[in-house]
Amino acid sequence: MQILGIETSCDETACAVVEDGRSVRSNVIASQDALHVEYGGVVPEIASRAHVERMLPVVRRALIDAGRALDDIDAIAVGNRPGLVGSLLVGVSCAKALAWSLGKPLVGVDHVAAHLYAGCLERDVPSMPALGLVVSGGHSSLYRCASLTTMTRIGSTIDDAVGEAYDKAATILGLEYPGGPRLDALAQTGDATAHDLPISRLDAESLDFSFSGLKTAMLYKVRGAPERDPVTNEVGFPRDHTDLSDTECANLAASFQRAAIGAVTLKINRALDGAARDCRTLLVGGGVSANSFLRSELQRIAEERNLDLRLPKMRFCLDNAAMIAGYAFHQWNTRGADDLSLRAVPTTAC
Numbered sequence: 001m002q003i004l005g006i007e008t009s010c011d012e013t014a015c016a017v018v019e020d021g022r023s024v025r026s027n028v029i030a031s032q033d034a035l036h037v038e039y040g041g042v043v044p045e046i047a048s049r050a051h052v053e054r055m056l057p058v059v060r061r062a063l064i065d066a067g068r069a070l071d072d073i074d075a076i077a078v079g080n081r082p083g084l085v086g087s088l089l090v091g092v093s094c095a096k097a098l099a100w101s102l103g104k105p106l107v108g109v110d111h112v113a114a115h116l117y118a119g120c121l122e123r124d125v126p127s128m129p130a131l132g133l134v135v136s137g138g139h140s141s142l143y144r145c146a147s148l149t150t151m152t153r154i155g156s157t158i159d160d161a162v163g164e165a166y167d168k169a170a171t172i173l174g175l176e177y178p179g180g181p182r183l184d185a186l187a188q189t190g191d192a193t194a195h196d197l198p199i200s201r202l203d204a205e206s207l208d209f210s211f212s213g214l215k216t217a218m219l220y221k222v223r224g225a226p227e228r229d230p231v232t233n234e235v236g237f238p239r240d241h242t243d244l245s246d247t248e249c250a251n252l253a254a255s256f257q258r259a260a261i262g263a264v265t266l267k268i269n270r271a272l273d274g275a276a277r278d279c280r281t282l283l284v285g286g287g288v289s290a291n292s293f294l295r296s297e298l299q300r301i302a303e304e305r306n307l308d309l310r311l312p313k314m315r316f317c318l319d320n321a322a323m324i325a326g327y328a329f330h331q332w333n334t335r336g337a338d339d340l341s342l343r344a345v346p347t348t349a350c
């Protein structure tokens, strides 16, 4: 079963061909980073226009790389939620046009569920139930997954997502967009014990996340406490990252990383001792699953607890269409196809 997947939820235009939910025949991603860098974040209008320009060349490339023609494709899958609605619309329109003109089934996939599946690509299907962790620019959530397609959210962020906190901390340190991977690289050169930044715990039983306190602590460490100017009466910071040495910046990055990832592993351990006590599999996905420290911490936890850890390969961590096409195979088998009334929806159903 060959599924062509399309992903355009944010600023990556992606298309992939995946066989039987498992074998990735092609995985094409056109990044828009260069278009957004000067704004320090994704500009939705620029993103959707760039998707329009790139969509068809990316689909053609995915078919060529896979050595397949459109006639060889059995179904068209598309990430139809959550995301920027203008961006989603481009992928959904393209998928509908392909499905309709080829007379093939259309499968609309939730991007968050697909991220959780990314670590199962090119591997066998894991045993269920599983604990699922999604850590991306838009989500920090824990799920108890009874099956690959039945998941119950047991924790989520009450403010910023972890990737968003990484991107904001990176901006505070003067790193360019996209800041998460840059902060990760800088952290590897610093001393993580140099600063005690807060690890958010919330209530003793809580599986929710909070990263806004950590972000503010980082802001004050770098820029100092805000002061009121006696003449203009305006509130400002006494310094910024340009006043810090390279070593100080690296130590702050490493200390931030320790606190941010510490909060994630704390909640994973809580879940594994509570709501997910019966889970022997740990599914992980989303852009922050590319983080070096998170990956090594998850490997340690999996070894200690004898879990089957499904860390995505690096090429499947960030937004990609292989996870969409792979997950669609299971969704189609369990729930069937969608029809042409499929809509682009900004929020997740998971």
Ligand code: KG4
Residues within 6 Å of the ligand: 010, 135, 136, 137, 138, 139, 162, 163, 164, 166, 167, 178, 179, 180, 181, 184, 286, 287, 288, 290, 291, 292, 317, 318, 319
């Ligand atoms: O999954 P993704 O590509 O898009 C969303 O669905 O949000 O995740 C993007 C996020 C960004 O916030 C980016 O900074 C973060 O993932 N990210 C990282 C790393 N690589 C990407 N954060 C920390 N360390 C990394 N190595």
Ligand code: ZN
Residues within 6 Å of the ligand: 111, 115, 136, 137, 286, 287, 318, 319
């Ligand atoms: Zn994503």
